[in-house]
Amino acid sequence: MSKAEITLEQLETLLREALEDIKAEDVVCLxxxxxxxxxxxxxxxxxxxxxxVASVADSVADDLREHGIRPLGVEGQPGSEWILLDLGDAVxxxxxxxxxxxxxxxRLWSVEEHGEAAQGGRD
Structure with a gap:
């Protein structure tokens, strides 16, 4: 399956499976x-x-490449507390x-789901 053929739901499934395989914890998809x-x-x-963290990011990128999906960008380095893979339709x-x-x-992305208004610090 190539990137052109993949749906968002299929990409989410691939990500979940790759994360599970490398033993990532507390996976949340928004x-x-x-x-x-x-x-x-x-x-x-x-x-x-x-x-x-570095092993998870590397392993997921490798798994996705096997499906023809290449990250558009990677932020963070080995030894970082946070690594981001930009996959276009998913981050x-x-x-x-x-x-x-x-x-x-x-919490930042789920504010609307909980019925709270994002006030941005205004009173």
Missing amino acids: DVRGRTPMTDLIVVATGRSTRH LHVMTPEARDFYRLE
Whole structure:
């Protein structure tokens, strides 16, 4: 299956399977279609250490390449607490537990789902 043939749901399945294979933890997939023009799916996963974060990102990229999907970009380096894979239709964030707890990306993107208004600090 090539990138041209893959649906967002299939990409999500490939990501989930690749993350499970490398033992990433606490995988969350957020459908952000209609909320941002930058991507349709945000996937957040935890690696147990900076070394595991790098291994997860590398392994997922390798698995996706086998399906003809190449990352458009990678941010972060081995030893980083956070590595991002830009896949176009999806963005994968792999983070240490400490970075994930600090940045709380799921909360940023799920505010509308919980019925709260994003006020941006206005009173």
